Amino acid sequence: MNRSEIKIERIITYRRILLKLYNDGEKNIFSYQLANKCQVSSAQVRRDLMDIGYSGSPANGYEVQCLIKSIAEFIDPDKKQGIALVGLGNLGRAIIDYFNGQSLKLEIVALFDKNPNKINRVIAGCHSYHINDLKEIIIKNNIKTAVISVPSTDAQQVADVLVDGGIKGILNYAPIILNVPDSIYVQNRDMITTLEKVSYFANYNNK
């Protein structure tokens, strides 16, 4: 993960916290408060917010609502964008449950599976298709972002079709490293790697 990716992840995290504060009725926040909640330094928060072009008045703290708006202008696509999700096992369903309705500009709009019992259904307001129709549907709907939640044995084949259909960003939950062109952004979220890492630091903290 390079610096730019870490920065973007921080800025998206600021927004998540700011939205919660806004819903709780908070009007202003100081950089050190936001920093504390995100476990970064105040200087880092101020630098990040300058980079997105937010010119608040740090003497009185930042205005929560304005800051949310500035982050949205920096991060969000201009218009609402659809996301494809491939793999309707427990993980795929969990992602739909967690995600839809939580983002103003992003929405999972098409689901895919190879199991005939899982296709031609509506899950959380979203239609499911056979995986054979993947390329056609993503091209037709101009979908540029996809989630892979299939078993690792199927993941590379799914990725190939996604790339072929014009997908530019992939969130990959399968525990393999996908082989895709450099121009495609891939975020791996292998649960095994993550849990091994957490366990490593749990033991390290425990020494």
Added chain:
Amino acid sequence: MNRSEIKIERIITYRRILLKLYNDGEKNIFSYQLANKCQVSSAQVRRDLMDIGYSGSPANGYEVQCLIKSIAEFIDPDKKQGIALVGLGNLGRAIIDYFNGQSLKLEIVALFDKNPNKINRVIAGCHSYHINDLKEIIIKNNIKTAVISVPSTDAQQVADVLVDGGIKGILNYAPIILNVPDSIYVQNRDMITTLEKVSYFANYNNK
């Protein structure tokens, strides 16, 4: 995420790739090949492997089996460790399905939920308990690592009990930032933040 965390994540990823190569019958690998598969530089791979104390012979490539062993000595706990998982919705079940049997030294050994229909059951060989018994069970079994896969409204309360019971590392899938002591290692894996990030880079790549 600091440098040390990123390094540990890279080393764990090397192992995942090496295990796959080993199962495919590969005996040796050059640093540039491993680097290509992980999308990092060869120099980075060599530096990381020196740091874990692996002294291979780069002229003929690294021996896959020895390298796996060296990484295991560096990363893995000395003996098998149990993990607690709290929240038996779709996500919790997906994590159990993905994880158990995939790691030699880590195993999810206790499940928790507040829904009476989901407790006192055996899921993938693992017993489920009522969340009221969380603290008692993790202390009794000396569990130091936990996964939170409950809705965000319940996550902080669960984290408080985990910390109280001696947990040192938390993998948090709920879309909130947990408030825990500095000594506890928390890895947030909020799906909303992640998908917003992937979509940002998908659009960025698309420009």
